[in-house]
Amino acid sequence: MAISALQYHDATKHHFQRYARSAGYMDWANQPNPFRSWQGAAQHALPLADDPPQPTFDRLFAPAVDIAAAPLSVATLGRFLGLSLGLSAWKAAGGSRWSLRINPSSGNLHPTESHLILPPAANDLPGGVCHYHPFFHALEQRAPLPEGTWPLWQAHFGGAGFAVALTTICWRESWKYGERALRYCLLDGGHALAALGLAARLNGWRLTCLAAAGDRRIETLLGWDRIAWPDGEQEHVELLCWVATGQTATPPPRTLPETLVQPFAQLQFQGRPGRLSARAVHWPIIDQAVVATRKTSTAAPEYQPPSLPLVFPPPAESAAAVIGRRRSAVAFDPRGRIAADTFYAILDRTLPREGVPPFDAGLKAPVVDLLLFVHRVVDLPPGLYWFQRSADRPVFGGGLVAEPVQSDWPLWRLRTGDVQYEAMELSCHQEIAGRSAFAVAMLAPLRRLVARRPYLYRHLHWECGMIGQVLYLAAEAHGLRGTGIGCFFDEPVQTLLGIDDDRLQSLYHFTIGHPVEDTRIATLPPYHHLARPPDAGAARG
Template sequence: MTWREYHEATKHSVESLRRAPHGLDWANMPDPFRHYEGVPVLDLPSDPPVPQTPALGLLQGGSGFSTAADGATFLSQLLFNSAAVSASKRVGSTANRYALRVNPSSGNLHPTEFHFRTRGLMDWPDGQYHYRPSAHMAEQRAVGEVSFASDAPIVFLLTSIAWREAWKYRDRAYRYCLHDAGHAWQALALAARAMGCETQAFGHFPDDAVARGWRLPDDEWPMLLVELRGRAIPVREPDAGDAVWYDGQANPLSAEPIVYPLLESVQHATKLGDGRGIPAAEPAGSGSGEMQLPAPAASARAFGEVVRGRRSALDFVGGARSMSLPQLSAILAAASQPLAADFAGERFVQLYLYVHRVDGLEPGVYRYWPAEEKVGRGDTPADVSPSGFGGLRDQIKRGDQRVAAAGLSLGQDLAGNACVAFSMIADIERAARAHGDRGYRYVHFEAGAIGQRLYLAAEALGLGATGIGAFYDDQVHRYLNLAPEQGQVVYHFAIGYPVPDPRLDA
């Protein structure tokens, strides 16, 4: 199995959906919450201080600060703004509710688990933990000096449980696991930034050794390591002494988990035996838009409020108000900031826009070229020359794109009712030339990270957004006249004015 075989086999087409209709087995739905039973649990203080730094400034390269004086408060603040439960929804007209989290997830199935190791945090025992979002607690899987390949005081490991996604999305689920991990990584990286910390993500590591070292159960696959550093982290001298492992028993998620051989195969194909030394990728092709974007719109909405208030729109108010060009400029600037990851030195994903209702921009399809000189950290948008905001290549297609955007997104109206919809086009071939099949993971992590930035920029500007994993792959390529060397669609997105969701409880 190669990435290409997996990708081809999981493309949606009208025929593929007709051929294989899929009913959901509700009785066998996987539990969206993993617990490690039989281990000590440490409370994370409830309602930690909310980072007041403006979200949009952070998305454009700014930084915030934290005054947390101890490890528990620091970790609580970090997780409360990246992975915690943040709202609930009613099931139909019943009194039942289900949880929604800060990080979005395809189908709200949440394949991503957050594990972390700490060393030398103030008033917090060194060890390895698993985050329990259902109770905002840390499950202590080991205490003492777990092997620390890093000198960072906090290291996260994000894992994926593919069965959770496969229950609904079957063979296509691997793509969504990767997107979700990309979203979760960026949620974590931005929450850390809001607290004045830097993160560095690593996708290039030996999978089996990491899974063994972190004592993962077989159904959790390691996806991303994320190191946190910064003076805001309250530290002390590390504990001396070897680790004592409690391990814990991972809860079963379903009565009958089903193994999907294609998912096992693509996971196997994208594994590394030796993660040392990530090769450099060829640089992305450069270009510039014929239409320069204006200075980005501003927003003072606080980071904490934005991340915890973010929701996926079920649909958008079609035919209503437009968004402004400076709002679009701000959203695109947020999406194209550098990503701190070993695989993201060269970017693989380019944004194509289906513009429906943006003031001053004719409806049509545009290709976005980020600015050569990025908005520097500490610069305000006003410090940057107009050419610094990137441009749109005018114009791949002219005219109303609403029917096309919805049709290409598996007929989902929200892609047509939005103000703007996106196809993320990834140069998977270039990623694979540098990283082999592993590159398949990296393009999807990047797409998920861009998606997370799109969500938060939209929310900061008073708009709404929705990630769209379902699209007719080859139809998108044909519609955009993409030659094979120009890449393949890996993710869709929509931004506009959300219709109210009566099932939502904040």
């Protein structure tokens, strides 16, 4: 029997008495490969640039930033992908070795894949439909452009650029997390979307999500209807973006007309998706939820981010350095405290602003607000706080009274007192939520929105993932570290706020503090395994 998006969400909630269903153990011998290769597709290596882009971290978030647009080339595309979806490091300990990426992932499992639609081939840059392979930092060319189509694309989008599609492989997450895996896939998609938007800004480009596009049209662009997927390892479309590589006065349209798509239906695609594991375990509820949240073509959302000043400016060190060193903390020093201005500056990065990535991508008006568990912020009493990103300020029960902390800034104090235990308990009893400087629960009016438009289930999780990516980078810029928490008890968060219905639901947790490094783990450069020098780019069959 088919289920709805809301039924999937309710069925995959964690409760104090029981967790959502999963395998209950780690079948290491069957763990999916985190890197998919398209076997038989020509591979084009991208340069490993040793000259990071110059903009500083504060310029990423300045509304009137003046970063000259770099021309699209194999070098600038390599830099864009390397600073968004590429590898950031390798870790090694006890005879084991594993890679980390610029875009984080639940359990470091990386369900997100990326595909590009590039202009006609020129200057060592392959054209057409390509898959990005992070392990090799290379493009796998799957199909040429249909002849005569690119001028139509440029005319529709108002100038030069290219498209990026994000897809997801649920099996990579369900291998560990079972039925709850789709949530994590969507959160990872939001992290990747934010990473792409910020990396685009470093090149002076602008990323816009084609929020009106339907899944079927994106699938046609990628040739999904002609692919024999390995059993249980299909990639599902999440979203499509246009990256404008020239200076534009206005954002491009967020639509994908059928006239641009139809020529791709006749393309001959090369390569076949490599198998990721010996045997995929099926979770029917995930398959049904994917169907329930599919999107048809719609009108573009009517939303323009406000023009807000930067109340608490970010640090001015190299943006590429901050992006490259992002890591997930595994433990925090409970003696560490942070300054109030640092706390405010980190939160300020999550506010949507006109012309500021990643929240200028054109998805929809923000609806996710932040419940804050403040533990160790100088001159700010410990307690529960509310940071309002949406237009609606909720009414709480349970004796909570919202008092403004800053004038003309949307931070509210709900209750003072030690909330370390509550933060840990609600985040599946994880110590990192209480030993940090502060923890976050991201809440949204899920039922009201998704009941009418089920595809918004995806959008809500993307918004949370984008917030998480900004929190990661803001923490790193201030000498701190963050970590995303996908395991939490859903309904007890509502109980804490005195909400006796489900008008607000928690979708993602996060925590930030002073990290404790594990000195037993060695760190290796991200592409030390490749036998090619920086700026080398050659095609390999």
